[in-house]
Amino acid sequence: MNYGEKLKELREEKGLKIYDISRFLNFDKDTYGKYEREYNTIPIIHLNTLCNYFNVSLDYIFNISNIKQYQNYKENIDLKIAGARLKEFRKENKLTQSGLGKILGCSYGTIAGYELGRYLIATPFLYTICKKYNISADYLLGKIDSPKYLNK
Numbered sequence: 806m807n808y809g810e811k812l813k814e815l816r817e818e819k820g821l822k823i824y825d826i827s828r829f830l831n832f833d834k835d836t837y838g839k840y841e842r843e844y845n846t847i848p849i850i851h852l853n854t855l856c857n858y859f860n861v862s863l864d865y866i867f868n869i870s871n872i873k874q875y876q877n878y879k880e881n882i883d884l885k886i887a888g889a890r891l892k893e894f895r896k897e898n899k900l901t902q903s904g905l906g907k908i909l910g911c912s913y914g915t916i917a918g919y920e921l922g923r924y925l926i927a928t929p930f931l932y933t934i935c936k937k938y939n940i941s942a943d944y945l946l947g948k949i950d951s952p953k954y955l956n957k
Contacts, residue, residue: 886947
């Protein structure tokens with residue numbers, strides 16, 4: 806997904822060590838190190854915390870936009886807005902929950918849970934949607950209201 810390279814770049818620009826970021830996130834140093842090297846996938850909630858810390862957009866971290874930060878962005882992710890926007894996106898693209906589930910490699914029940922705001926979309930699923938459909942991760946998660954679609 807390439808977010809690890811961006812996280813490392815941002816951390817080094819601030820002169821920070823893996824230990825510093827792991828302490829900030831209240832993680833074990835090895836846990837954060839695995840996220841940065843992408844041995845393990847960092848959950849969106851923690852990736853959002855890092856985006857706020859480094860003052861960058863999720864789109865920038867995902868390397869789907871060169872825009873480091875959007876104006877009028879919200880720091881927090883709203884599960885209800887994220888769910889509604891995922892559903893709106895799915896319908897705009899004439900996808901059923903099962904159809905989107907096939908694309909992402911998950912069940913329609915998982916998609917339904919995301920759309921109902923029961924839980925936050927998994928990082929690889931969000932990345933896949935954004936990359937394939939050129940849609941903003943920050944928009945889908947309710948952090949911004951525009952742009953919706955990206956022109957890297």
